[in-house]
């Protein structure tokens with residue numbers, strides 16, 4: 001039996017992500033929680049003829065506790081999105097507190113659940129989640145993930161004219177580092193099956209992967225950021241975690257993890273000087289089984305990208321850790 005929970009389920013990402021989870025035959029129970037509108041979203045989705053039993057909760061009547069109790073997978077897209085002119089870090093002021101509060105409840109009511117953090121800035125909200133879980137004495141680094149799958153999905157899509165595959169997802173295009181601007185590092189030298197990016201297209205392609213989010217924010221013109229592609233990416237990652245937890249072998253996805261707590265992570269922590277980093281992770285019965293180091297043999301161009309990434313990430317991580325340490329529990 002798999003119980004999945006979406007926190008922020010009535011939002012732009014939450015609704016289509018809940019739809020995909022409702023349609024997924026691997027999910028037996030689906031609980032939707034938001035501060036507004038979840039009864040309506042749950043009623044609507046409940047008419048879909050699929051496996052999952054669906055329930056919707058609001059904060060009243062112990063809604064969060066009821067939603068989380070018995071959860072195996074908790075996905076968090078709760079929080080405000082960007083408007084044109086904002087960076088993801090501008091969301092910290094509001095979203096840091098939202099994520100901290102929700103993870104405190106997860107620590108209390110679903111301490112063994114896999115936690116998938118979508119809320120931005122991911123580079124800081126995941127360190128916040130880790131600190132909250134540590135303080136509650138329930139931190140299992142193998143079960144906490146920052147969802148960076150949208151960067152991978154974009155990289156697969158934007159390079160499709162060179163990979164030549166019919167289904168863009170059939171090419172593996174690793175994207176590592178963090179989830180904002182220059183902290184996003186596509187490693188085109190590590191694609192498989194192997195293909196070449198023409199030298200005169202390299203910079204533009206790297207830039208498009210790094211700033212793909214801005215492309216959508218601009219196009220939506222004040223109405224928010226990526227929601228549908230994020231729901232696709234969030235579902236892809238949640239499904240991977242669920243399949244691996246049921247025993248499927250060989251599933252690898254890049255994700256932002258606490259390196260010292262995942263096998264193989266120490267080597268990457270040493271190379272980058274960072275505790276949190278997105279890298280291809282082998283998923284298994286207990287979550288993140290192995291962090292795979294793909295830093296060896298990167299090109300000179302990629303080394304430069306990594307330098308900028310590490311500089312930016314360091315500050316984002318520290319900001320999250322400091323916030324969690326210095327704000328009282330809810």
Ligand SMILES: NC(=O)C1=CN([C@@H]2O[C@H](COP(=O)(O)OP(=O)(O)OC[C@H]3O[C@@H](n4cnc5c(N)ncnc54)[C@H](O)[C@@H]3O)[C@@H](O)[C@H]2O)C=CC1
Pocket residue numbers: 007008009010011012013014033034035036077078079080081082091095098101102117118119120121122147148149150151179224225226227230
């Ligand atoms: N990791 C990634 O790759 C991506 C992350 N994002 C981030 O995802 C977040 C959500 O984006 P959207 O769905 O577009 O925003 P949205 O505003 O449409 O939805 C957010 C939902 O969160 C709910 N919410 C607020 N506080 C809450 C709380 N304490 N408990 C439960 N629910 C709460 C709101 O009521 C709303 O329904 C943003 O922070 C955005 O930046 C967006 C795209 C990609």
Ligand SMILES: O=C([O-])CC(=O)C(=O)O
Pocket residue numbers: 081082088120150212213214216217225226
């Ligand atoms: O750009 C944003 O603010 C939303 C996001 O994280 C993305 O689309 O990658």
